[in-house]
Amino acid sequence: MALTDDQSADIAAARATEARTLRPTVPALEAMLFEAIPVLDHGFVRVVDYMGDDGAVVQAARVSYGRGTRAANEDRGLIRYLMRHRHSTPFEMCEIKYHVKLPIFVARQWIRHRTANVNEYSARYSILDREFYLPAPAQLAAQSSVNRQGRGDVLQGEEAARVLDLLREDATRNYDHYIEMLNEDEQGRAVDPDRQGLARELARMNLTLNAYTQWYWKTDLHNLLHFLSLRADAHAQYEIRVYAEAMLKTVDAWVPECAAAFRDYRLGAATLSAQMLAIVRRLLAGEDVQQPGSGLSKREWRELMETLGRPA
Amino acid sequence: MALTDDQSADIAAARATEARTLRPTVPALEAMLFEAIPVLDHGFVRVVDYMGDDGAVVQAARVSYGRGTRAANEDRGLIRYLMRHRHSTPFEMCEIKYHVKLPIFVARQWIRHRTANVNEYSARYSILDREFYLPAPAQLAAQSSVNRQGRGDVLQGEEAARVLDLLREDATRNYDHYIEMLNEDEQGRAVDPDRQGLARELARMNLTLNAYTQWYWKTDLHNLLHFLSLRADAHAQYEIRVYAEAMLKTVDAWVPECAAAFRDYRLGAATLSAQMLAIVRRLLAGEDVQQPGSGLSKREWRELMETLGRPA
Amino acid sequence: MALTDDQSADIAAARATEARTLRPTVPALEAMLFEAIPVLDHGFVRVVDYMGDDGAVVQAARVSYGRGTRAANEDRGLIRYLMRHRHSTPFEMCEIKYHVKLPIFVARQWIRHRTANVNEYSARYSILDREFYLPAPAQLAAQSSVNRQGRGDVLQGEEAARVLDLLREDATRNYDHYIEMLNEDEQGRAVDPDRQGLARELARMNLTLNAYTQWYWKTDLHNLLHFLSLRADAHAQYEIRVYAEAMLKTVDAWVPECAAAFRDYRLGAATLSAQMLAIVRRLLAGEDVQQPGSGLSKREWRELMETLGRPA
Amino acid sequence: MALTDDQSADIAAARATEARTLRPTVPALEAMLFEAIPVLDHGFVRVVDYMGDDGAVVQAARVSYGRGTRAANEDRGLIRYLMRHRHSTPFEMCEIKYHVKLPIFVARQWIRHRTANVNEYSARYSILDREFYLPAPAQLAAQSSVNRQGRGDVLQGEEAARVLDLLREDATRNYDHYIEMLNEDEQGRAVDPDRQGLARELARMNLTLNAYTQWYWKTDLHNLLHFLSLRADAHAQYEIRVYAEAMLKTVDAWVPECAAAFRDYRLGAATLSAQMLAIVRRLLAGEDVQQPGSGLSKREWRELMETLGRPA
Numbered sequence A, B, C, D: 001m002a003l004t005d006d007q008s009a010d011i012a013a014a015r016a017t018e019a020r021t022l023r024p025t026v027p028a029l030e031a032m033l034f035e036a037i038p039v040l041d042h043g044f045v046r047v048v049d050y051m052g053d054d055g056a057v058v059q060a061a062r063v064s065y066g067r068g069t070r071a072a073n074e075d076r077g078l079i080r081y082l083m084r085h086r087h088s089t090p091f092e093m094c095e096i097k098y099h100v101k102l103p104i105f106v107a108r109q110w111i112r113h114r115t116a117n118v119n120e121y122s123a124r125y126s127i128l129d130r131e132f133y134l135p136a137p138a139q140l141a142a143q144s145s146v147n148r149q150g151r152g153d154v155l156q157g158e159e160a161a162r163v164l165d166l167l168r169e170d171a172t173r174n175y176d177h178y179i180e181m182l183n184e185d186e187q188g189r190a191v192d193p194d195r196q197g198l199a200r201e202l203a204r205m206n207l208t209l210n211a212y213t214q215w216y217w218k219t220d221l222h223n224l225l226h227f228l229s230l231r232a233d234a235h236a237q238y239e240i241r242v243y244a245e246a247m248l249k250t251v252d253a254w255v256p257e258c259a260a261a262f263r264d265y266r267l268g269a270a271t272l273s274a275q276m277l278a279i280v281r282r283l284l285a286g287e288d289v290q291q292p293g294s295g296l297s298k299r300e301w302r303e304l305m306e307t308l309g310r311p312a
Helices: A005-016 A054-062 A072-084 A089-093 A104-110 A157-182 A200-206 A221-231 A238-254 A256-267 A274-284 A298-308 B005-016 B054-062 B072-084 B089-093 B104-110 B157-182 B200-206 B221-231 B238-254 B256-267 B274-284 B298-308 C005-016 C054-062 C072-084 C089-093 C104-110 C157-182 C200-206 C221-231 C238-254 C256-267 C274-284 C298-308 D005-016 D054-062 D072-084 D089-093 D104-110 D157-182 D200-206 D221-231 D238-254 D256-267 D274-284 D298-308
Strands: A019-021 A037-039 A043-051 A095-103 A117-120 A141-143 A151-154 A212-220 A270-272 B019-021 B037-039 B043-051 B095-103 B117-120 B141-143 B151-154 B212-220 B270-272 C019-021 C037-039 C043-051 C095-103 C117-120 C141-143 C151-154 C212-220 C270-272 D019-021 D037-039 D043-051 D095-103 D117-120 D141-143 D151-154 D212-220 D270-272
Touching: A037 A238, A043 A212, A043 A238, A043 B043, A054 A072, A054 A089, A054 A256, A072 A089, A072 A256, A089 A212, A089 A221, A089 B117, A089 B212, A095 A104, A095 A221, A095 A238, A104 A212, A104 A238, A104 D104, A117 B089, A157 A200, A157 D157, A157 D200, A200 D157, A212 A221, A212 B089, A221 A238, A221 A256, A238 A256, A256 C274, A270 A274, A270 A298, A274 A298, A274 C256, A274 C274, A274 C298, A298 C274, B037 B238, B043 B212, B043 B238, B054 B072, B054 B089, B054 B256, B072 B089, B072 B256, B089 B212, B089 B221, B095 B104, B095 B221, B095 B238, B104 B212, B104 B238, B104 C104, B157 B200, B157 C157, B157 C200, B200 C157, B212 B221, B221 B238, B221 B256, B238 B256, B256 D274, B270 B274, B270 B298, B274 B298, B274 D256, B274 D274, B274 D298, B298 D274, C037 C238, C043 C212, C043 C238, C043 D043, C054 C072, C054 C089, C054 C256, C072 C089, C072 C256, C089 C212, C089 C221, C089 D117, C089 D212, C095 C104, C095 C221, C095 C238, C104 C212, C104 C238, C117 D089, C157 C200, C212 C221, C212 D089, C221 C238, C221 C256, C238 C256, C270 C274, C270 C298, C274 C298, D037 D238, D043 D212, D043 D238, D054 D072, D054 D089, D054 D256, D072 D089, D072 D256, D089 D212, D089 D221, D095 D104, D095 D221, D095 D238, D104 D212, D104 D238, D157 D200, D212 D221, D221 D238, D221 D256, D238 D256, D270 D274, D270 D298, D274 D298
Parallel strands: none
Antiparallel strands: A019 B019, A037 A043, A043 A095, A095 A212, A117 A212, A141 A151, A270 C270, B037 B043, B043 B095, B095 B212, B117 B212, B141 B151, B270 D270, C019 D019, C037 C043, C043 C095, C095 C212, C117 C212, C141 C151, D037 D043, D043 D095, D095 D212, D117 D212, D141 D151
């Protein structure tokens, strides 16, 4: 990860400025506020503001005054009930804001989550950093032969070396040419007085999709959990999943009861279709059910057996 | 306004519980946090949480680290530039949560603003309070004869008295019957052991639209300002406008630079159509332009003359 | 249901006006276009426009040209795959618009679904019809003793008669007073020249929550299915569920493959938490698992046994 | 623009398949349905479905039965009134779906408009075409010296030639390496049996931001007009503005009354702040007002004089 000295100094300064507030405050999240959690080779995610806590979810569900006098275990039960029955609106009462540095191809997946507020670094206006994502060797995976959207084995030997070389050289060369076309150095100072320099909004098109960008991204807890349920999932692309996993840790610190309920009722849960439920009932009744004649496709059958922990 | 003793005690307790935070904090808003601002005869609005400040808008526009080192007047200029050119996303970086008590017919207008998070008191689950809105005499207006959607003169004498009597008697009687059908008192205790009591989700249908409900309502600053631009406007119905005006004061305390820019570029501004602009140019050139032949309808001409402070 | 003669004539005229189009067209939905499906005592729902079909979902998932050449059974498999794995965006490519007449207390639940476009009849501007919902005897239910949000037994005898009388009389009287305060008849003609009449935006507050309103409501298929999964569910209040059930029939006609997948993977499906899945695995392994020690609360245990079709 | 023979055949086939419908139908839009409008060097935009017409806006505003019997000029007046007073919800009753081929850096701007439905070609799943945007010589602009976000003079001579060479060579080389890393040809057939091929979801990161992608993009008329007001504006980047201009022509064909009102009250209109209005009033009163002492910054003064068609 690449925090400049200036950035580190800014974070230290922000962490030194304490104020008094009457708002709900979460010490475990305050402890990590502003700090950058490294992700991938140059990326990070850091919490820069938040609003609400586990109690805000409970309060909204009760729409009552003050912070309530119920015992903590009743609050836990209510949060679990809300999560189980997908009563989503109380979770919208908490809000969090992240600062994220991430490769552009990851940003393109991420931005598809529309219920969020975003301010991205503008390459129309500013010059992007000389930073691009290069996969670690363990992530240099081949195309999966069974899943058209997934990864297979890790590339080895010459093929791996060649791929890494290409990725590095192409990103570097394209960045060099980007700077050359701008006729500016990375601090925005003109270089060659005899050239005008291509407009930034045009020059950026020469960059590769593994160049890093950054943004502020703010959302409510309900939509954040929806994001995490899709992106912290095993089917998500590795390069976005690592961001989701880092964010999930901040959720653990922020709203521990909501996070625990989320793991039980969403991340670790499975939805069984009407047909699957019928098969489970037959299995529980001792019947010998096989895929042929089950009404499930082979693919669904395999998914069900995996869910039930049985050999397919 | 009707705060119960319990509610007042809860507010006092919440205001006594101070914490330390690293988050941006606004003392002027902290000073009014949790306190209920009275609106109408039994309603109120109160800020129960917030996130961000003027600086958060500037920070998002700059997408830079830390809280910046620019002079305050540069920040002001940037905020005004953003507001003037409708660069709305930086204003989405601030969030505020209100607790509101309001008549149901006002709630029905309010809820049309969709980009917000809401948890409303549920009359399927709980019993509504015996409170309903009765207009003050000065608000007992006749239908406007020129605006099919507005108010005209204030009703006087017998007609006014009759209207107030009807509103009061009908609301009271319907509430009494609501309680009777429930076979519960207002605290939810069964009354007549020989009756079952109608389900709450059904009994509520007997209530009048001036009964009070309450909710938590949370939104970002951009959408709040959009709400206020429509609801703090002279064309808004009085009964929602007074809520908007109370909220506008909380915005003044919270983000004073954004609030000032909002008053200049939105509340106090006017949009002139292509045709209107052409007329203004002709007027400035000394030409004598009259409505006939101006290309504007009579209604538009009247609107333009009003905007320009000229006799129609 | 109350269609006026004018309305029936308008529907007949609309149904007589056929055009040629290159757009995807669904004959089964065309057959019911504009026709009002009766719901409750005076309500209805009718499809007034639509866009897309099953093929539009497939097309979006394939992002390919034209309408494709795959066999119909491959399309069905793809739709089922999308529904099972909650790939929701292709379902957003279909859009439908309804005209609905419904009691205000139902409208208040309905409007909480924010991702939709709505234009409601305005009682600031126009006079509402003299129509209010009165439950049929079979729907006059007592409060549930086990579910604070539900219904129990049907009221009988005197209590039922008294409740119906109160609902009818209060709604009627309040409507009469509404009209009196307006000093207008139901067609908007002034009645007493010596009175001014209360503004419509104020007079409406005297109406009861079972008065009927109407609106155009437009949404995409994904959000419609989400609405139906919550409102066609057994836990939904009867008075909104009957609307959802009527709309589900229009979905069957419109996008039969999507509707079938929705019934299998959403309406008829169940989500099992991590703990529930562990218990199912133990049961399948022949273990005797009881609620005490299962890790589930009594309530969750009961829900699980019900899902599995076993005695609790 | 690059339509393959297959695509052209698909379009021809779709245009040959006519159906009968009772829905509102717009012949002028039907005439261009499915046809690709060329944009930039390889891009296009084409309407693939629509719902509603000018009459649907009027109908929603009137929330009345049928298609209405008012004269066309009353409908026009109502549409203009709605547009002038920003009554936006009736415009949400029309929906349109486009198929767009566009450079990735344009897609990144476009996707910031969140109130839309999108399905994009997936480079996790499929191989992108060998197509990238190269600006025409007239678009090869230098960075603006007065606007940090804009363009200045067009590059000339050697500098222009060098920039074009770099853009072409880098995009081509990176695409070649993308294909090499995949170990697939452009039709997805394996090339070298001794290599595994890098996963598609990784290889795509080597592509440049001027590579073309494509998507289905569906939105309602209100949000489309908001998009066009920002993107058909002179301040928008040329490469997205040409898409907006092509789409504006489809709006002209689809909803001509709405489009005309949009041009008058939005595209051709100007918003004057409270301070600007005060100055216009003083000017109209014959006063000699200059920037110093006007209360406007130099920048705002220049904007106002430009709006009023006066020398700054």
